[in-house]
Amino acid sequence: MIRFEGVTKRYADTSGTDRGDGSVAVDDLTLEAPTGKITVLVGPSGCGKTTTLRMVNRMITPTSGTISIDGRDTASLDVAELRRGIGYVIQHAGLFPHRTVLDNVTTVPRLLGTDKRTARSRAMELIERVGLDPAMARRYPAQLSGGQQQRVGVARALAADPPVMLMDEPFSAVDPVVREQLQNEFLRLQSDLGKTILFVTHDIDEAVKLGDQVAVLRVGGVLAQLDSPAKLLADPVDDFVAGFVGRDRGYRALSFAAAPELSLTDEPTVALGASADDVRAIGTPWVLCVGDAGEPLGWVRAAAVESEVTRTVLHRGGTVASTTGSLRALLDAALSSPSGRGVVADDDGRLVGTVRAAEVIAAIEARRDAVASSTPAEEATAR
Amino acid sequence: MTWALDHIGDIMSRAGQHAWLAGLPLVLGLVIALPLGWLAARRPRMRAVLLTTTGLLYTIPSLALFILLPPLLGTKILDPVNVIVAMTVYTVALLTRTVADGLLSVDGSTQQAAIAMGYGSFARFRAVDLPLAVPVIAAGLRVAAVSNVSIVSVASLIGISQLGYFLTDGYARSFPTEVWVGIVACLLLALVFDLVIQVVSRVLTPWTRTVAA
Numbered sequence: 001m002i003r004f005e006g007v008t009k010r011y012a013d014t015s016g017t018d019r020g021d022g023s024v025a026v027d028d029l030t031l032e033a034p035t036g037k038i039t040v041l042v043g044p045s046g047c048g049k050t051t052t053l054r055m056v057n058r059m060i061t062p063t064s065g066t067i068s069i070d071g072r073d074t075a076s077l078d079v080a081e082l083r084r085g086i087g088y089v090i091q092h093a094g095l096f097p098h099r100t101v102l103d104n105v106t107t108v109p110r111l112l113g114t115d116k117r118t119a120r121s122r123a124m125e126l127i128e129r130v131g132l133d134p135a136m137a138r139r140y141p142a143q144l145s146g147g148q149q150q151r152v153g154v155a156r157a158l159a160a161d162p163p164v165m166l167m168d169e170p171f172s173a174v175d176p177v178v179r180e181q182l183q184n185e186f187l188r189l190q191s192d193l194g195k196t197i198l199f200v201t202h203d204i205d206e207a208v209k210l211g212d213q214v215a216v217l218r219v220g221g222v223l224a225q226l227d228s229p230a231k232l233l234a235d236p237v238d239d240f241v242a243g244f245v246g247r248d249r250g251y252r253a254l255s256f257a258a259a260p261e262l263s264l265t266d267e268p269t270v271a272l273g274a275s276a277d278d279v280r281a282i283g284t285p286w287v288l289c290v291g292d293a294g295e296p297l298g299w300v301r302a303a304a305v306e307s308e309v310t311r312t313v314l315h316r317g318g319t320v321a322s323t324t325g326s327l328r329a330l331l332d333a334a335l336s337s338p339s340g341r342g343v344v345a346d347d348d349g350r351l352v353g354t355v356r357a358a359e360v361i362a363a364i365e366a367r368r369d370a371v372a373s374s375t376p377a378e379e380a381t382a383r
Numbered sequence: 384m385t386w387a388l389d390h391i392g393d394i395m396s397r398a399g400q401h402a403w404l405a406g407l408p409l410v411l412g413l414v415i416a417l418p419l420g421w422l423a424a425r426r427p428r429m430r431a432v433l434l435t436t437t438g439l440l441y442t443i444p445s446l447a448l449f450i451l452l453p454p455l456l457g458t459k460i461l462d463p464v465n466v467i468v469a470m471t472v473y474t475v476a477l478l479t480r481t482v483a484d485g486l487l488s489v490d491g492s493t494q495q496a497a498i499a500m501g502y503g504s505f506a507r508f509r510a511v512d513l514p515l516a517v518p519v520i521a522a523g524l525r526v527a528a529v530s531n532v533s534i535v536s537v538a539s540l541i542g543i544s545q546l547g548y549f550l551t552d553g554y555a556r557s558f559p560t561e562v563w564v565g566i567v568a569c570l571l572l573a574l575v576f577d578l579v580i581q582v583v584s585r586v587l588t589p590w591t592r593t594v595a596a
Binding site: 057059079080081082083084086088090091092093094095096097098099107108111139140142143156166 | 490492493495496497498499500501502503506511514515588589590593
């Protein structure tokens with residue numbers, strides 16, 4: 001657990017003018033990042049989120065207040081020892097350009113005195129674990145893409161198996177597709193490793209996606225709200241937080257609601273290679289095509305099939321929701337489907353049935369009514 | 384050409400002395416410039432003072448330095464040590480700025496990562512900043528090497544044996560061939576220095592020759 005107690009960082013007034021006590025980057029921050037959880041610090045530029053992060057490994061010294069890790073005041077520890085016990089990942093990865101990927105990853109274990117062979121074999125494991133080809137181990141950072149460099153950055157931070165990780169906008173400098181991959185893999189990795197993570201981002205969507213709890217900071221380093229992502233979207237404490245969490249939050253909040261058990265409609269299907277007559281025999285303008293294992297492949301417009309169903313005539317715009325997914329995915333499947341019938345599959349990807357947007361909305365309304373009439377304790381379990 | 388071949392023994396021995404007088408100061412100068420450049424890179428105020436001072440050293444005329452040093456060092460005027468010391472001063476003058484520039488050229492996020500991983504300041508200098516500054520420092524060394532080879536030849540005016548002898552002697556005897564031999568020999572020596580520095584720099588920086596992904 002990382003605990004901030006009344007932490008303030010005030011920078012000396014270096015402008016030379018007599019404006020008093022200088023600028024405040026972080027103002028009387030009290031916060032707890034629980035063990036094994038991801039705590040995200042989010043806020044606009046100048047809200048002191050990076051300053052807050054860097055005070056943990058003492059790259060910045062607080063003006064007042066204490067920061068403790070598992071009950072030990074960080075100010076009382078040897079600074080090099082403190083830092084070697086904390087994984088640190090930054091925006092542009094900050095890899096050492098003159099060292100191979102393998103030698104980058106072994107940095108902290110080597111500083112801690114682990115012998116070269118042990119450090120290297122552990123590094124190879126980590127390189128694979130973060131989704132890199134082991135052949136990359138001998139390359140230099142300049143030979144990797146931005147996303148690959150960032151994976152090496154994560155592997156390097158994990159190399160000495162630190163209980164605590166600090167991550168400063170680690171996925172901000174890569175393109176959106178790679179960012180989403182990295183985020184998903186990061187969440188998977190974290191579910192195995194259970195590190196205590198303090199994660200800084202300016203992107204509220206990233207905060208809501210990754211955080212077990214999210215701290216919204218306002219300019220001047222004041223904590224505006226600390227809550228679970230679902231609570232943050234559903235119930236912002238003031239206009240600043242409401243404005244910061246942004247539009248579509250009603251829709252986005254559905255991400256945190258598990259899909260209810262709806263009675264799904266059986267969907268008649270065709271296989272690849274089905275004749276035009278087979279397709280038209282079903283009698284609906286759009287027909288769902290499934291693969292050999294029963295996995296939905298895409299919708300076919302009956303009128304567009306000339307001789308038989310081929311992959312090229314498949315409409316791929318519709319998303320597929322999972323029975324164990326979120327209400328958001330369920331609603332999105334219905335909204336994105338050209339037929340208006342959202343495709344639902346089980347965990348193995350096999351088609352279970354379809355659902356209409358109106359049915360999902362009805363489920364959302366029913367859920368809202370249930371929450372409104374429940375006691376606070378029940379409300380907590382409903383989340 | 385025949386003159387050069389007839390005197391090849393003499394040319395080679397003077398070239399050897401020239402290489403010693405220009406080369407040893409390069410090494411000594413680098414050793415002194417490293418800590419100075421490190422200080423200059425770390426402390427902005429020290430930087431202003433150090434770079435101005437060392438820059439000024441370079442403006443002292445070499446002949447003046449060759450003559451001024453013996454009383455300061457307690458050496459005889461013909462002692463090659465005077466030349467070694469003078470050339471070291473010039474090398475330090477050129478390299479302090481280069482070393483500081485090289486260290487300051489290291490990417491901010493790389494330095495930040497090194498600090499966050501728990502490198503102490505000396506360990507960081509040795510393991511991260513210095514290796515990354517090698518290309519810049521090597522470029523400065525190449526300039527210093529050429530400059531040293533050229534300045535050392537002036538020492539023939541105070542009678543120190545090296546390739547400059549052919550210039551003064553050829554001039555005194557109105558014998559252009561000998562002057563040309565001196566010039567060409569200096570040039571070749573400078574090229575050899577340049578080549579050695581480039582090779583060493585390449586060996587130390589395998590990462591700079593990788594193809595970007």
